[in-house]
Amino acid sequence: MEKLVHRFRAYFEGDRVGFEGVELEDEAWTPFQRDVFAAMRRVPYGEVVSYSDLARLAGHPRARRAAGTVCSRNRFPLVVPCHRIVSSDGLGSYPGLGLDYKRRMLALEGVTL
Helix, strand or coil, rough: CHHHHHHCCCCCCCCCCCCCCCCCCCCCCCCCHHHHHHHHHHHHCCCCCCCHHHHHHHHCCCCCHHHHHHHHHCCCCCCCCCHEEEECCCCCCEEEEEHHHHHHHHHCCCCCC
């Protein structure tokens, strides 16, 4: 746990930190949710993809809105980087923490929209 906290701190200090190896309990997730979460975790630091791209990367190219719903219910926002998922015409949404927080996280990674 201490290593994970250290990585969180480093991320917010602007270091390029990954969370790929952090295991999550996914027994309650549907196969579709697992696919979408796995696809989100493959979006590289400092890059963004659209909800349509995310659905395609997850193997469900026609499920853009459903992929967005999975993003909106993400309880692990750094480990599963939903802030890297944007709408085709801008930032999109970021339930809970809000768009300013999403902008800040993207800015830490060198992304401006």
